[in-house]
Amino acid sequence: MSMRVSWARWYWIVIFTTCTARTASDWLDCAHIATCRCKWSSGKKTATCASGDLRRPPSLSPDIQVLDLHDNPLRNLPQEVFLNIGLLNLQRLNLRATKLRSIHADAFLELRILIEVDLADNDLAILPRDIFRGNERLRLVVLSNNPLTTLVADQFPSLPHLRMLLLDGCRLRTIQTNALRNLKSLETIDLRRNQLTFLRLITFALPALKTMSLSGNPWRCDCRLREFKDWFLESKLGTEELLCVEPSTQSGNKWRNVPSESMACPPEVKSSTLVVRAEIGLAATFGCWVHGVPKPSVTWLLDGVEIHNSSIDCELEETDTVIEDETPDDKVPGSVRWVNITLLNVTSSAAGEWTCVAKSIAGESRAVISLVLPRSQTATARTAPGIPQLLGVVFGALGALACLGFLAAVACWQLRRRTVPPSRSFTDQEKRLIDASVVVSCDRSIADMASPCDFELTERSLSLDDQPRGCGFDPVHITIEGTPGAFPPPPAEFAVPVPYGNIFISVQVSGRGEPGKYPDLLSGGATLPRRSRTCCNAPAYDNMGPRVTATGSSTWSLPGASTENAETSETPVLTLPPPPPEFVSL
Incomplete structure (x- = not known):
């Protein structure tokens, strides 16, 4: 029994040793x-x-x-x-x-x-x-x-x-x-x-x-x-x-x-601000940041002159500061301080350049601060204008307005003068012309009013032998007669600024009375002959739109007139019919 135990023990020892050796x-x-x-x-x-x-x-x-x-x-x-x-x-x-x-x-x-x-x-x-x-x-x-x-x-x-x-x-x-x-x-x-x-x-x-x-x-x-x-x-x-x-x-x-x-460092100075704006009579505070080892002394200059409490009403204050920033430009802790100056009562003499000066055995450094006052307080005062000056300004303004009004009125008058038709009131000369006969030429265009075929007085001969050379037809004589007040005025759309009296129009045609020679002015619309610039080769009639015929009706111009009702009267007279009721004088 003991032999079996010993063999078993040795067996496990060998296996463990082998495994351990291989692992190792x-x-x-x-x-x-x-x-x-x-x-x-x-x-x-x-x-x-x-x-x-x-x-x-x-x-x-x-x-x-x-x-x-x-x-x-x-x-x-x-x-x-x-x-x-x-x-x-x-x-x-x-x-x-x-x-x-x-x-x-x-x-x-x-x-x-x-x-x-x-x-x-x-x-x-x-x-x-x-x-x-x-x-x-x-x-x-x-x-x-x-x-x-x-x-x-x-x-x-x-x-x-x-x-x-x-x-x-x-x-x-x-x-x-x-x-x-x-x-x-x-x-x-x-x-x-x-x-x-x-x-x-x-x-x-x-x-x-x-x-x-x-x-x-x-x-x-x-x-x-x-x-x-x-x-x-x-x-x-x-x-x-x-x-x-x-x-x-x-x-x-x-x-x-x-x-x-x-082992000293030159002073370093930085100003708290570049410009200080102050009010006269009030307090103002500004300062500078100073660093240096050994501790530098600090003085203040105003426009290059050192100031003291006796020369200007001010207070100086210093505050030590410890730097804890971790940068390559670190300063030694405890070597930094703020040096502030307070002006208790700012006056105009305090305006200028304030300089903070730090000095030590290692050198000197400066920082400049500008103290400025409101411009209205530093500029020359301006007096209020007197009564005469004020009146001069007022009257000058009124005169300028009056001139502008006059110029505007002149401009409006000129414009109205151009746009409003001229007066139609009858002067003595116009009345004489009314009784005169106007010869209507063959060319009625405004552009040709100066031609020999335009208008001629009745004193010219009415015979065919005396017609202007170059006209191919007999002239038509129009006589304008009128007595103011006999007929009512024309409608409003035909009114002119100056009222005029009633006008009687009669048309006298002189000729041989041949049928078809002249258009019948009593039985239809017709257009009076018009002569061109050449006065000879133009057609006998134009087409100028609607016309008011001798009978009082409105019709379009026709190229010719019918000869059926033509009369051979030598001097037919056309008289306007009585006006319609709506045109009766009031």
Whole structure:
């Protein structure tokens, strides 16, 4: 029975040992990656994949504790890249000279036992904030020889075990105030060969800090470096000699040989406003912002003349301000103040250029503020116009209106004169003409009124032998007679501005009485003959539209007249019939 138990025990021991040995040997199998070699090194399971032209971290056994990928063209590390390939037991990670240009903030997420990471000799210009979040066991971070320019506030998360941070050979110009405040256990920081000109004491107020390397930076030994320089020399954190590069008066001097009193900054002045608008008799306040170490003295000038309380009614007030901005142009805290001036009673003599002048051993600076008053108060007063002047203005305006009215009246009169027909009242001459006989020529157009065939007086011979040469018919004699008041006036549409008396019209036709020779004026409409300019070749009759015939009816002109009712009377007289009832005189 005891023999069976012993054999069974040995059986399970052999199986366990075999399995364990095979499992232990799996991490050593890197044959599927030609450039990787897996081995024991310093008691760690190490995979060396250097210079293997790898574009991403290889997939290896999860037991690997040290991974060396230096000199591979990785270029970037994506999010959770090591978590995705199962390398969660990494303790040391060498990514030196892998041409990294970007790293995701969560690239090292879940590497909880990571102790060392080397990112030196890459192209990292920006380091993501909290890049090592979740790597609480980190002790060493190497970022040397990367083109980093700035470490922002809270650049690193809480790393309670970080002892060494190497940033030498970068291009750092600014380390903001709170960039390292989460590194409570930091003992060594290397900032050699950067572009730092000054540092703040508060940035390196770390409880465990023991060593700082600062050589190879273009230190400017002025007021911004003054406080840090005094603290660093007293702390004994470095043994190397640090040299001043700027200003020129301190160039080449060692820190320990530069007196703190000589590390001054020229005053800087900024005005609160460029123009102040004030009212006479009221108060006005303006001021300037002054910075400088040592503390500069401030005076006020009005148009180049220094003012005092005795020369002008004013009050001066100074207020200290602490700068907390985290920019490359930060000023030393406590070195800034506002200098305000209050004019209690503004007068016209206060207008002008006010200059704030700050002076110290490092130099002088100025800012100008213009105080202006309302224009109406600075201009010459204008007196109210007197009664004579006022009357002159009133009468002048009335005269101008009268002239305009006269001109308008003249224009209206001229226009009415052109549009209103002339008066038709009968003068003595017109009455004589009424009794006269008017010979109607063969051409009745207005344009030809001056031709020999237009109108002629009755004194001309009425015989056929005396007709004007060139006319092809006998003239028609029209006699106009009338006695005012015998008949009612014409309708309104025929009225003219000046009323006239009744007119009797009789038509006398002289001729041989041959039928068809002349149109019958008593029995139908006809048109009197018209002569053209040639007076001979024109047709005997025109067509000038509606006519009022001798019988009183309205009809259209006809090319000829009927001869059926023609009379051969030598001198027929046409008399107008009695007017219709609507035209009876009232």
